Amino acid sequence: xxxxxxxxxxxxxxxxxxxxxAVLDKGINNLIIGASGSGKTTITKCVVGxxxxxxxxxxxxxxxxxxxxxxxxxEMRQLIGFMFQGGALFDSMSVEENVMFALRVxxxxxxxxxxxxxxxCLDRVGLSGVNNLMPDELSGGMxxxxxxxxxxxxxxxxxxxxxPNSGLDPQTAILIDELISEITHEYQITTxxxxxxxxxxxxxxxxxxxxxxxxxxxxxxxxxxxxxxxxQLREFIYASSFMKSLKDLQE
Amino acid sequence: MNxxxxxxxxxLFLGKVFARPQKRKLFWDSTxxxxxxxxxxxxxxxxxxxxxxxxxxxxxxxxxxDSGLIPLSTIGFATRESMLLxxxxxxxxxxxxxxxxxxxxSELGTMRVSEQIDAMEIMGLNxxxxxxxxxxxxxxxxxxxxxxxxxxxxxxxxYLATVSTGVxxxxxxxxxITLDFYPFDYVYAMIKxxxxxxxxxxxxxxxxxxxxxxxxxxxxxxxxxxxxxSIVILILNYIITQLLLL
Numbered sequence: 001x002x003x004x005x006x007x008x009x010x011x012x013x014x015x016x017x018x019x020x021x022a023v024l025d026k027g028i029n030n031l032i033i034g035a036s037g038s039g040k041t042t043i044t045k046c047v048v049g050x051x052x053x054x055x056x057x058x059x060x061x062x063x064x065x066x067x068x069x070x071x072x073x074x075e076m077r078q079l080i081g082f083m084f085q086g087g088a089l090f091d092s093m094s095v096e097e098n099v100m101f102a103l104r105v106x107x108x109x110x111x112x113x114x115x116x117x118x119x120x121c122l123d124r125v126g127l128s129g130v131n132n133l134m135p136d137e138l139s140g141g142m143x144x145x146x147x148x149x150x151x152x153x154x155x156x157x158x159x160x161x162x163x164p165n166s167g168l169d170p171q172t173a174i175l176i177d178e179l180i181s182e183i184t185h186e187y188q189i190t191t192x193x194x195x196x197x198x199x200x201x202x203x204x205x206x207x208x209x210x211x212x213x214x215x216x217x218x219x220x221x222x223x224x225x226x227x228x229x230x231x232q233l234r235e236f237i238y239a240s241s242f243m244k245s246l247k248d249l250q251e
Numbered sequence: 252m253n254x255x256x257x258x259x260x261x262x263l264f265l266g267k268v269f270a271r272p273q274k275r276k277l278f279w280d281s282t283x284x285x286x287x288x289x290x291x292x293x294x295x296x297x298x299x300x301x302x303x304x305x306x307x308x309x310x311x312x313x314x315x316x317d318s319g320l321i322p323l324s325t326i327g328f329a330t331r332e333s334m335l336l337x338x339x340x341x342x343x344x345x346x347x348x349x350x351x352x353x354x355x356x357s358e359l360g361t362m363r364v365s366e367q368i369d370a371m372e373i374m375g376l377n378x379x380x381x382x383x384x385x386x387x388x389x390x391x392x393x394x395x396x397x398x399x400x401x402x403x404x405x406x407x408x409x410y411l412a413t414v415s416t417g418v419x420x421x422x423x424x425x426x427x428i429t430l431d432f433y434p435f436d437y438v439y440a441m442i443k444x445x446x447x448x449x450x451x452x453x454x455x456x457x458x459x460x461x462x463x464x465x466x467x468x469x470x471x472x473x474x475x476x477x478x479x480x481s482i483v484i485l486i487l488n489y490i491i492t493q494l495l496l497l
Binding site: 048050073074075076077078080082084085086088089090091101102104105106154 | 273274362365366367369372373374381
């Protein structure tokens, strides 16, 4: 479980995140949604310590991340898997080397053991047999899958996915969403997904937080979101013609 | 203020770079790889430049000696000293900044803008240490060999010029290159070589590591890295020379 308390992030005189509070439970898909520039990525970067928050606390299962020293933070980060929007695969390494990277750096396993784990993770994301391909030989969907495999290779307790299905066709986007959801439920991971894709929300949104101008404006589940009264949220949800038609149909 | 900001951040960056590597074996593997990439792959260009500069230095010195009072062996002596004291350690360093430094800056800059460095940091790794230390140590180890070879090839270039143009006899050239050799001159050259290897790798790494923005910024960082590294090398060249030779 991740508990975020009174999180603020200020750049110069601009308050990007303002008094953000949330409890993100394990074993469910926690989605942070909002329009571009609403502060979704900033919150994630603050939570994992890529950016130091101006104020506030982030507790990973009651451990206050920002009260930890550098060494302890590094150890804590080994429990975190992160899937970047663009995949952030190491372009000088093959798929296998990418997925194996954390195992090579942080464990003393033999090559055979590491290979077994890598093959398992690649198989889990539906990418068996691509070990020797380089990142520039992969399609967008494959990059995302390799990024997921790399994120889960160390058996993380926490998984962060930044716009996991951006730039993908609708079918592949659904597959990626379902894959993340399966992994979350199967391994009881605390998963945080940053997205602005309403399909993802309706598909896997166990717990949804709507962010507007750096503040939490609404919180609930995918079942509740269509009935939400919050004006900003409704504008966000029904921005696409598809959702508008759905709304018209409902009415 | 800008200088102080960069100097302060560069110092803190070096603190991260010179941390204990996460895994010793991985560190040495990377270091040997960098010795090949940064050092041995630069050998062809260094060799070509050194031979031709040695040859040109010999012909120019010969063409400028018109007094019968100066022994012709001075030509070989001048070629050796210019290669040993200045050309090989300093000018080759400036050439390596252009080749190696810009490549380091672009590599790290691209890794930064494509979030590869962030990915390493989130895994709990110290990316500055993992990515930069092998480059710094690798070049500091291999550069003395490259520069020694450059000195040798420069002298060989002078010899080839002597043979092909006949400006002086081979025996006069040989006598010149063995004249008044002080081993400390070589030590001085090697000290400069190691210091410059540190600058060639660490300064461009700093500019690449802290790139913000996209590909245009990566290109700009690479250019700035070459300019700053060259200036730092020239200033340090002066300081080291004054400290060691006066």
